[in-house]
Amino acid sequence: MTRLTRPATPVTSRVTEGGSPMRRPFARGIPLVVIVAMLVGFAHPALAAPFFFTTGNPDGLIGTLSRPASGATIQTETADDFVLSQPTRINSATFTGLIPTGTPVGSITQVEIEFYHVFPADSANPPSGHVPTRVNSPGDVEIGAATRDSAAGSLSFIASLINPSFSVANTVVNGIHPSPSQFTGGEGPTTGEEVLISVTFTVPIDLPADHYFFRPEVLLSSGNFLWLSVPRPIASPGTPFAPDLQSWTRNDNLAPDWLRIGTDITVQGPFNAAFSLTGTVPSPSTLLLLGAGFVGIGAYRRRER
Numbered sequence: 001m002t003r004l005t006r007p008a009t010p011v012t013s014r015v016t017e018g019g020s021p022m023r024r025p026f027a028r029g030i031p032l033v034v035i036v037a038m039l040v041g042f043a044h045p046a047l048a049a050p051f052f053f054t055t056g057n058p059d060g061l062i063g064t065l066s067r068p069a070s071g072a073t074i075q076t077e078t079a080d081d082f083v084l085s086q087p088t089r090i091n092s093a094t095f096t097g098l099i100p101t102g103t104p105v106g107s108i109t110q111v112e113i114e115f116y117h118v119f120p121a122d123s124a125n126p127p128s129g130h131v132p133t134r135v136n137s138p139g140d141v142e143i144g145a146a147t148r149d150s151a152a153g154s155l156s157f158i159a160s161l162i163n164p165s166f167s168v169a170n171t172v173v174n175g176i177h178p179s180p181s182q183f184t185g186g187e188g189p190t191t192g193e194e195v196l197i198s199v200t201f202t203v204p205i206d207l208p209a210d211h212y213f214f215r216p217e218v219l220l221s222s223g224n225f226l227w228l229s230v231p232r233p234i235a236s237p238g239t240p241f242a243p244d245l246q247s248w249t250r251n252d253n254l255a256p257d258w259l260r261i262g263t264d265i266t267v268q269g270p271f272n273a274a275f276s277l278t279g280t281v282p283s284p285s286t287l288l289l290l291g292a293g294f295v296g297i298g299a300y301r302r303r304e305r
Helices: 032-047 263-264 283-304
Strands: 050-053 064-065 076-084 088-100 108-117 154-170 189-207 210-219 226-230 248-251 275-282
Touching: 050 088, 064 076, 064 283, 088 154, 088 210, 108 189, 154 226, 189 210, 189 226, 210 275, 248 263
Parallel strands: none
Antiparallel strands: 050 275, 064 226, 076 210, 076 248, 088 189, 088 226, 088 275, 108 210, 154 189
């Protein structure tokens, strides 16, 4: 008995007039990398949301020294706190202070910015006992990866004259001493030029969500920079947050410890200090969009296979 077999079905392909295979419809023929690029491109406006924080405007209560060591002068630091509720990229900052009357803003030769965790992070614990307390102070050492310095080219700055004559009721310059001599009452009132220093970070600063201290230092060719205080609790147009800690200070003779300016040294505070931060935070909607896109692409490729 002879078995009949069907002739093999010829394999055909669709061709164009030019003889080359016809392309698939546009939506099915886009390479994976192009689809991903399109998703990122469409999502770009939402890739990051703006971030802005400010403590508000100076109140004229106190000015505190914040300068790097230079020649015979020792380093003196003032720091005030802020909170990040989510990972943030900080691109720029401003802070406001006094320079001596008659001093041109061009006499500002160096600006350095540091960030600190809250004690006991980055610190020896228990502390030395040379100050009344370290609770809610900055840590012993700065966050190295977040330090920026105009001398190293990692930031640029512009100093602007805001008021040629601005007075503060008290100052802290040299009276920074360990316990039990921490109370000095301050060094009295002064008048100077109010200047705003605007800083752009050449390399942006990426910080995870946490509680931090911001510490600026300014070097002048002659004289001192005094960082100005703002109301505490923060008032409009400032950005209130909780817990809002007070500003602290130290010099090379006291380090690694810190003193509370208003509670330990002058007993007039507590104080905040005048600064702002600007940057971006990742947008959750963008991450969801990209995630959904990649899931869809995966499903599409499985279907193709």
